[in-house]
Amino acid sequence: MFKKNLGIYSLVFVFALSLFFLLGQNIMVQAKSDGEFIIYGSGEEEYVSVAVEEFTKATGIEARYLRLSTGECFNRLRAEKNNPNASIWFMGPGDVYRVAAKEGLLYPYISPSAKNIDPSLKDPKGYWTTFVRVPFGFVSNKEILDKAGLPIPTSWDDLLDPKYKGQVVMSDPFTSGTAYTILSSLVALMGEEKAFEYLTKINENILQYTKSGSAPGRMVGNGEAMTGLIFISNAVQQQKQGYPLTISVPIEGVGYSQELTAVIAGAPALDDAKAFIDWILSTDGQKIMQTHFKTFIYSNPDVPIAKEAAETFENLKLIDRDMVWAADQSERLKEKFHEEIFMNR
Amino acid sequence: MKNVNEINTSKFKRVQNGIESLFIPVGISLMLIWIAIFIIYPFINMFSSSIFVDGEYSLKYFSYQRSAYYFKIFKNTLMLGLSTASLSTILAFLLAFGITQVKIKGKRFFHFIYLLPTITPPFLFSLSVIILFGRRGIITYHLLRLSTNIYGYPGLVLAQVMTFFPFAYLLLRSLLVNLNPSLDEAAFVLGANQIKKFKTITLPLMTHGIVGAFVLIFMFSIADIGNPIILGGDYSVWASEIYASVVGQYNLSLGAAMALTLIIPVTALFFFQKYLENKNNFAMITGKPSQSKLIIEIPKVSKFFSIFFILFSIFIVLLYLMILSGSITKLIGINYGLTLKHFKTIFSGDSRGIKTIMDTLILGGAATILGTLFSIILGYILVRKENLPGRNILDFFLTMPLALPGVAIGIAYVIGFNKEPFAWAGSALIIIAILTIRLIPYDLRVIVKGIKQIDVSILDASYILGGNDYKTFTKIVAPLIRESIIASIIYNFTRAITTISAVIFVVSVNWDLVSAAILNKVEEGKVGQASAYGVVITLVAIVLNLALINYGRKKEIEA
Numbered sequence A: 001m002f003k004k005n006l007g008i009y010s011l012v013f014v015f016a017l018s019l020f021f022l023l024g025q026n027i028m029v030q031a032k033s034d035g036e037f038i039i040y041g042s043g044e045e046e047y048v049s050v051a052v053e054e055f056t057k058a059t060g061i062e063a064r065y066l067r068l069s070t071g072e073c074f075n076r077l078r079a080e081k082n083n084p085n086a087s088i089w090f091m092g093p094g095d096v097y098r099v100a101a102k103e104g105l106l107y108p109y110i111s112p113s114a115k116n117i118d119p120s121l122k123d124p125k126g127y128w129t130t131f132v133r134v135p136f137g138f139v140s141n142k143e144i145l146d147k148a149g150l151p152i153p154t155s156w157d158d159l160l161d162p163k164y165k166g167q168v169v170m171s172d173p174f175t176s177g178t179a180y181t182i183l184s185s186l187v188a189l190m191g192e193e194k195a196f197e198y199l200t201k202i203n204e205n206i207l208q209y210t211k212s213g214s215a216p217g218r219m220v221g222n223g224e225a226m227t228g229l230i231f232i233s234n235a236v237q238q239q240k241q242g243y244p245l246t247i248s249v250p251i252e253g254v255g256y257s258q259e260l261t262a263v264i265a266g267a268p269a270l271d272d273a274k275a276f277i278d279w280i281l282s283t284d285g286q287k288i289m290q291t292h293f294k295t296f297i298y299s300n301p302d303v304p305i306a307k308e309a310a311e312t313f314e315n316l317k318l319i320d321r322d323m324v325w326a327a328d329q330s331e332r333l334k335e336k337f338h339e340e341i342f343m344n345r
Numbered sequence B: 001m002k003n004v005n006e007i008n009t010s011k012f013k014r015v016q017n018g019i020e021s022l023f024i025p026v027g028i029s030l031m032l033i034w035i036a037i038f039i040i041y042p043f044i045n046m047f048s049s050s051i052f053v054d055g056e057y058s059l060k061y062f063s064y065q066r067s068a069y070y071f072k073i074f075k076n077t078l079m080l081g082l083s084t085a086s087l088s089t090i091l092a093f094l095l096a097f098g099i100t101q102v103k104i105k106g107k108r109f110f111h112f113i114y115l116l117p118t119i120t121p122p123f124l125f126s127l128s129v130i131i132l133f134g135r136r137g138i139i140t141y142h143l144l145r146l147s148t149n150i151y152g153y154p155g156l157v158l159a160q161v162m163t164f165f166p167f168a169y170l171l172l173r174s175l176l177v178n179l180n181p182s183l184d185e186a187a188f189v190l191g192a193n194q195i196k197k198f199k200t201i202t203l204p205l206m207t208h209g210i211v212g213a214f215v216l217i218f219m220f221s222i223a224d225i226g227n228p229i230i231l232g233g234d235y236s237v238w239a240s241e242i243y244a245s246v247v248g249q250y251n252l253s254l255g256a257a258m259a260l261t262l263i264i265p266v267t268a269l270f271f272f273q274k275y276l277e278n279k280n281n282f283a284m285i286t287g288k289p290s291q292s293k294l295i296i297e298i299p300k301v302s303k304f305f306s307i308f309f310i311l312f313s314i315f316i317v318l319l320y321l322m323i324l325s326g327s328i329t330k331l332i333g334i335n336y337g338l339t340l341k342h343f344k345t346i347f348s349g350d351s352r353g354i355k356t357i358m359d360t361l362i363l364g365g366a367a368t369i370l371g372t373l374f375s376i377i378l379g380y381i382l383v384r385k386e387n388l389p390g391r392n393i394l395d396f397f398l399t400m401p402l403a404l405p406g407v408a409i410g411i412a413y414v415i416g417f418n419k420e421p422f423a424w425a426g427s428a429l430i431i432i433a434i435l436t437i438r439l440i441p442y443d444l445r446v447i448v449k450g451i452k453q454i455d456v457s458i459l460d461a462s463y464i465l466g467g468n469d470y471k472t473f474t475k476i477v478a479p480l481i482r483e484s485i486i487a488s489i490i491y492n493f494t495r496a497i498t499t500i501s502a503v504i505f506v507v508s509v510n511w512d513l514v515s516a517a518i519l520n521k522v523e524e525g526k527v528g529q530a531s532a533y534g535v536v537i538t539l540v541a542i543v544l545n546l547a548l549i550n551y552g553r554k555k556e557i558e559a
Helices: A002-031 A045-059 A070-079 A094-102 A142-148 A156-160 A177-190 A192-203 A215-221 A232-241 A270-281 A283-292 A323-340 B002-007 B011-020 B023-051 B060-064 B068-101 B107-119 B124-133 B138-143 B153-178 B181-189 B194-223 B226-231 B238-247 B252-284 B299-328 B341-347 B353-384 B391-403 B406-416 B428-452 B456-464 B469-480 B482-498 B514-523 B527-558
Strands: A038-041 A064-067 A088-093 A129-140 A168-171 A206-210 A227-231 A246-248 A256-264 B329-331 B335-338
Touching: A038 A045, A038 A070, A045 A064, A045 A088, A045 A270, A045 A283, A070 A088, A070 A094, A088 A094, A088 A270, A094 A256, A094 A323, A129 A177, A129 A215, A129 A232, A129 A270, A156 A192, A168 A177, A168 A215, A177 A192, A177 A227, A177 A256, A177 A323, A192 A323, A206 A215, A215 A227, A215 A232, A227 A232, A232 A246, A256 A270, A270 A283, A323 B068, B023 B060, B023 B252, B023 B353, B023 B391, B023 B406, B023 B428, B060 B252, B068 B107, B068 B153, B068 B194, B068 B238, B068 B299, B107 B153, B107 B299, B107 B482, B107 B527, B124 B138, B124 B153, B124 B226, B124 B299, B124 B527, B153 B194, B153 B226, B181 B194, B194 B238, B194 B252, B226 B238, B226 B514, B238 B252, B238 B406, B252 B391, B252 B406, B299 B329, B299 B341, B299 B527, B329 B527, B341 B353, B341 B527, B353 B391, B353 B428, B353 B469, B353 B482, B353 B514, B353 B527, B391 B428, B406 B428, B428 B482, B456 B469, B469 B482, B482 B514, B482 B527, B514 B527
Parallel strands: A038 A064, A038 A088, A168 A206, A168 A227
Antiparallel strands: A088 A256, A129 A227, A129 A246, A129 A256, B329 B335
């Protein structure tokens, strides 16, 4: 049977291969159907899918989303510059948005919903606006802390206690955006010299600098370390998985990631895109999002911190960190971190 | 071929031959288009993007790597590669030697167990290692009350050896099986004892094979990203650093420069290994494996190997048990309550689980079919058309993707297929292409070997009797190499559904792969779901492998 059919197989093969090449061309054409409203989301899948779902529920506007990592999304915007598929870029850290705006990839839109939003949280020309701020914090394994006779840490200095030796986990600034947020916030809080002194001291207690930003949560949850540094929103998700994590914040202040949103230049569905920005920045929109994600700090001042997060955020003090400065210093600080901290392990 | 056509007087036959004679030209041109777009283009592109910074020529990203930090990770990479390769080769040699030369019971069972790790999705062994030997590990903490740090070098070596040893085992086993038994017999007749025979005959004949296995595993180790991402800790290695530069820094140019740096030594090693393999073929295969193979029957030796095999098998099974229990407990390490919720989440309607598994099977299936068919036709052309101009260059380009570390290919694809005229990133096309180019080199070797075993006179007879290339190919070559075809299908499918390094950058929301989904789930701390994916895909792979092997056996009996 095999013998007889082989001739047919070969023909099918040639046919399939040609089809395959045609298919490649087709995919791009097909993606650009007339003015379809597509959103590129760089936040975690869950954030993006919920936002799109709730937006459609509230406005009746249909939207399709694609979840891409920040870097991937940025590269794609560049690639599609002359012929963009998507109309909205949703979430992702501030520094990348600035570069995108500079390169002409974003469309300036000042939404009426943004008028109460603090000027430091939006671009004066409207290229981007902050959707939420996501603070990081300490996650601890209470059981192990108790055994060691340590309280839940509430200050940066708490982590310097020798009892923490080999018990603190944070991610590596070189490989994780979370870790750079932590590093640059420390520099903003203490000044560069003091910050590096601090990092040198805590280096003794660090078990490991993980590759991924969320790994410390998993490790602390497993009891492999006492305390880790991660974004609080990630910690909450891991708590939901069943990891025994206690969240706390240092009284001196913590840094945060500024998650933005913007209209893409040349948006095929400009009106829908504007409607999305209007909704996601509005009090109603952000209140709805808050029912899903309680540990974000929403940009609209009319949306107070959620009741459920109030206890965690009681001592929350956000470190003022200039995004432009942080982006400019990024390469230098990371290298310094490597040379002075990482290499001295 | 002209002569052949003249013999055919029937008009119908001539027309048919007209179409069929297109077989070779069409095959060659498709192959050229394929190589140009999917192999040459992305690499030229990657090269240029690493030396042009903002449109200007600069070696910034290469000079960057001269810092102490990169020297350190280079050293780490080397250390890890050497350790993993040595341990894997020693282990694999022991296993292969025991299986082929020593009298023990249950060989088929042990063989099956040793091959199991080839179908493990990435990351999962790493997770098992953490669960068993981590600070809170079941063995290290709960059993032995130790507080160990498994992250970094020790854990990585352990996980890599367990992941890669089967490849060395397969290689060494096939050499041992093919050792000419008449040498053994001669030694026996001449009065050499078993140990002397091993020292003077078996080992020297195996040298090339052992070096080959070592180089192969070394290459696997330094190209591996799955284990270092999870288990690496502070012990950074080159490949995982490349991954991080793209995902954490959005710096494709740095990633490209780092990938290019890795390409040179790895390619050199690859061709060294290929050279050894060729050399080996002459040295060893002198006849068919004979029935009257001499097998070591010293009770002490048998006992040693039996115990060793049993212990090692238990260890492999233990690693799998950890994956299985991860999938059916609420949260392994913390809450051992039994649950089916992870499977339910994956298979529930609104999750992406079913889609991810289906995508994996569809894309893996497509790549399997494409890769196999491609290789059959290419193999035929490469073997039969020896005077084809540029034949060696073609062979080189087709083999290259196997030599390159997966991350390098991934980066080349991200850079190359994110812009016009080939803005295909995120499409099924790209994922299938990246899987296929990685499969073709292996398939090609298997199939070329198969074709070469066909007696040339049969093919010549076909030409003389009026068969053209197409007829000779379909009626004679293809049926005769059925076994090679089945072998390459099995390999393709298994690789396609478990690979991670090359595809991690090209998966998208439209098309997802299980291996990438497992990484995401691990990152989110959803170890249960990650394990459940692993269990599902391992089962699918086992079932498909067994089905194909059985199919092959059945056909053999029929024929």
